[in-house]
């Protein structure tokens with residue numbers, strides 16, 4: 214059946230900030246405690262959504278989450294009025310206050326794993342909210358992620374939204390950042406590729422030494438089971454532990470796939486030849502030939518890939534049968550990466566266009582174009598069945614720009630998180646937003 218891919222970009226929230234919370238994510242760690250600009254961050258994200266929608270790509274958004282998470286703060290013993298809770302947390306543990314204020318839901322590639330109806334046993338589109346249990350500041354996102362997905366994809370005839378896996382280390386799940394579909398076209402059955410960093414119950418399996426492996430094999434298998442995927446079309450591949458130790462905290466920092474194309478770095482996988490062999494075999498079963506575009510270390514080092522976010526790009530299928538690569542501006546500024554990209558486009562292979570965006574506010578926390586979006590391939594009937602208020606249009610873009618201008622600050626220092634006025638501003642903005650999007654009850658405010 215014909216299907217169209219929608220990218221659901223995370224709308225950056227009013228308290229976007231840099232707190233240095235993600236050990237293993239180089240950008241997050243190096244921008245610890247610098248000032249952020251929430252207004253600019255939201256406008257940069259909206260500009261990307263608008264431009265891709267204007268080009269005819271399916272574009273929608275996932276709303277920001279409520280911040281700070283007072284439930285978290287109260288559950289760990291901060292008591293009193295909201296203002297008192299904030300004052301006590303700011304005094305006793307500013308880092309936990311920062312966790313409660315985390316900006317990270319904007320990276321919706323981590324919101325869930327998605328299996329379109331063409332892949333699942335019951336012919337519905339399945340979502341599993343990711344537990345993100347490796348980091349305190351992300352471990353509570355799944356509650357609102359599942360709530361938002363259920364609000365948008367509420368028609369159970371077409372959609373199934375699963376709660377997050379148990380939040381224990383064995384089931385570390387980072388969502389679509391470690392998951393790719395490879396197929397002939399979006400509407401046909403695909404090979405679903407899950408990339409994991411470690412195996413909980415095999416102590417002999419390789420694992421990183423310095424930084425955490427966030428995704429486990431056991432979690433990937435559980436998601437595949439929940440989604441009713443067929444064994445022949447599901448492939449599990451181990452990420453190279455050495456690149457995790459070089460700052461590749463998600464697979465989407467070193468590889469991206471679309472259609473039959475896998476664009477990846479030579480060092481991405483623990484066993485490159487074995488991975489390609491598994492994919493080729495499985496793709497044969499869906500009538501697709503793998504087009505593996507390998508980037509050699511000699512051309513782009515892992516360090517350049519991590520700093521430029523070359524692979525945290527979006528590969529988008531175009532009407533001319535070719536693909537556009539959506540990249541962050543940093544790729545143009547890195548000489549090795551820029552030279553590689555010129556050669557890629559000139560090569561006559563699948564990618565014939567580069568589209569770059571200034572996403573610096575997101576990049577400074579380790580989030581490129583691909584982190585900012587959750588891919589959902591939908592048939593026409595499914596697209597009509599989802600909530601329409603989140604689909605990006607010129608009108609929605611202008612409404613949201615005005616909403617951002619009205620509610621967002623243009624500078625946020627770490628110390629501002631203690632300001633009780635900020636929490637009130639966020640709540641007011643989100644109440645307004647749920648009206649704009651036509652989703653009353655979106656938040657449990």
Ligand SMILES: N=C(N)NCCC[C@H](NC(=O)CCC(=O)O)C(=O)O
Pocket residue numbers: 230231232233234235238241242315316317320322323351390462463465466578579580581583584585
């Ligand atoms: N690669 C993908 N798909 N997503 C990027 C997520 C970045 C996120 N950064 C943060 O959570 C930093 C928050 C802070 O430091 O304030 C993370 O490390 O989980």
